[in-house]
Amino acid sequence: MRAITNIARFLVGVLFIFSGWIKANDSVGFAYKLVEYFEVFGTHFLIPISLPLAIFICIFEMVVGFTLLIGARVKLTLWLLLLMIVFFTFLTFYSAYFNKVTSCGCFGDAIPLTPWESFIKDLILLVLIIILFIGRSHINEVFGPRLENGLIVIALIAATLFPLYTYNYLPVIDFRPYAIGKNIPEQMKGVPDVLKYYYKLKNKTTGEVKEFDKFPDNYDQGYDYVDSRQEVVKKGIEPKIKDLSISNLNGDDYTQDVIENPEYNFLLICHEVELSNKEAFGKINDLVALCKQDHVKIIALTSSTKDAIENFKKEVNTDIEFYISDNIVLKTMIRSNPGLMLLKGGTVQDMWHYHSLPAYDDVKKQHFNKK
Numbered sequence: 001m002r003a004i005t006n007i008a009r010f011l012v013g014v015l016f017i018f019s020g021w022i023k024a025n026d027s028v029g030f031a032y033k034l035v036e037y038f039e040v041f042g043t044h045f046l047i048p049i050s051l052p053l054a055i056f057i058c059i060f061e062m063v064v065g066f067t068l069l070i071g072a073r074v075k076l077t078l079w080l081l082l083l084m085i086v087f088f089t090f091l092t093f094y095s096a097y098f099n100k101v102t103s104c105g106c107f108g109d110a111i112p113l114t115p116w117e118s119f120i121k122d123l124i125l126l127v128l129i130i131i132l133f134i135g136r137s138h139i140n141e142v143f144g145p146r147l148e149n150g151l152i153v154i155a156l157i158a159a160t161l162f163p164l165y166t167y168n169y170l171p172v173i174d175f176r177p178y179a180i181g182k183n184i185p186e187q188m189k190g191v192p193d194v195l196k197y198y199y200k201l202k203n204k205t206t207g208e209v210k211e212f213d214k215f216p217d218n219y220d221q222g223y224d225y226v227d228s229r230q231e232v233v234k235k236g237i238e239p240k241i242k243d244l245s246i247s248n249l250n251g252d253d254y255t256q257d258v259i260e261n262p263e264y265n266f267l268l269i270c271h272e273v274e275l276s277n278k279e280a281f282g283k284i285n286d287l288v289a290l291c292k293q294d295h296v297k298i299i300a301l302t303s304s305t306k307d308a309i310e311n312f313k314k315e316v317n318t319d320i321e322f323y324i325s326d327n328i329v330l331k332t333m334i335r336s337n338p339g340l341m342l343l344k345g346g347t348v349q350d351m352w353h354y355h356s357l358p359a360y361d362d363v364k365k366q367h368f369n370k371k
Contacts, residue, residue: 005135008128012081013069015125020061022108023054024163026171028335030054033105037091040100055163060084062159063152068132071141072148078136081129089122109175170335170353177240178333178341178348184259185346190239193232200227247324249306254323258299259346264368265297267341268320271330273304273312276338280354281316284338288320290360296368300338303327342367 023030031054038046046053064084067077095101096115103112106121113121132139141148166172174180177187201216201223202209209226216223246255258267268284270276291298300322302309309322334341336353342363343349349367352358 001135002138004131005138008131008135009068009071009139012125012128012132013065016061016065016068016081018065019106020058020063020065020159021162022110023105024058024062024159025110025166025173026108026175026335027051027055027058027163027167029108029171029176030058030105032331033101033103036101036105037095040095051167055160055167058163059156059159063156066155066159067152068139070143070148070151071139072152074136074139078129078132082133085122085126085129089119089126092119092122095119110173166335168353168355170339170351176332178351180348180350183345183347184241184244184343187240188242188244188259191237193236194234195230196233198229198231199225200229202226243326243329245325245329246301249309249322249324258323259343261297261343262345263297264342264344264349266291266299267333267343268298268300268338269330269334269336269341270300270302270304270312270338271327272337273302273308276312277354278316280338280357281318283357284320284340285316285318287340287357287360288318294364299323301325301330301333303330 028051031051034050034054035047038044038050060080061084064077064080067073068081092115096119099115101115103114106113106118143151178184196213199212199215200209201212201219202225204222204224244255244259245253246258247253258265266287288298298320300320302322302324303326304312313319313322333339334351334353336355338354340352340354340357341348342351344367350363
């Protein structure tokens with residue numbers, strides 16, 4: 001029993017630390033996923049605290065996973081693990097059974113899981129945690145009390161600082177299709193399913209109904225069409241980017257013009273101008289002026305209404321040209337509002353949170369190769 005308990009202890013501890021870390025790596029994205037759950041369950045009153053709650057869950061998972069690994073506070077740790085996994089098992093089952101949330105967000109964009117896959121994962125974890133309860137007498141402390149307490153404090157500080165950092169300065173490792181180095185037009189391409197078609201035909205002479213994988217040579221004279229079906233021979237690959245569309249304020253499509261621009265160009269992402277950080281527009285306006293001076297294209301993308309855009313432009317005193325795109329797409333592109341992306345030929349060259357907006361001269365030296 002000791003060996004089984006220690007194996008379960010290692011698996012559960014590592015998985016909780018990894019799950020918390022991968023969520024913390026994109027704490028804003030995890031907050032968006034929580035909002036999706038709150039809307040499904042009708043708990044809209046929790047939406048305003050989605051971000052602090054997301055950060056708390058990240059910290060909780062990492063710290064509890066760590067305390068399990070070092071054998072600290074065993075009784076409390078096991079009860080916290082059990083309560084959490086029971087709650088998430090119910091949540092993932094509900095999402096899977098009623099098809100409410102298509103991706104659980106357990107491991108962020110790094111390892112997308114369907115609700116059923118997530119439910120199975122939670123069931124396995126539940127079994128492992130029950131094993132830990134049964135064999136809890138075999139879970140021994142790795143360190144002495146003084147060192148143990150110090151390590152827990154260090155783990156708590158590290159687990160708190162990491163999601164706060166990614167909230168303020170973008171994910172450390174970017175798993176999204178808009179990550180630096182990704183080519184957006186390529187991410188919009190997919191591979192269709194390979195299909196095989198079957199045709200059910202009725203012989204005009206004998207009345208026999210038979211299925212064919214192609215029309216007979218004498219089809220027109222000898223057969224009447226009855227029905228058809230198709231079979232997937234080889235599953236295709238869905239595009240990583242499905243819903244990107246960019247239009248001007250009049251509704252004219254500019255998607256290809258923007259993402260296939262062969263020159264260096266900036267995209268300022270303000271998914272909702274009403275929620276954008278207005279103080280950032282001091283630096284942004286300077287950047288816009290210098291871009292125009294050097295004839296470098298810079299536009300803003302938002303999902304807000306035309307009236308909201310005009311009011312916002314007056315408020316922050318900017319003359320940047322705004323285009324319209326989908327709110328969810330813009331939130332996926334960059335975890336900052338506003339956030340800045342540099343493209344060339346549709347490939348993402350760099351991106352910045354509004355807390356770390358670059359000086360234009362630094363961008364020229366690093367990317368444009370201009371003096």
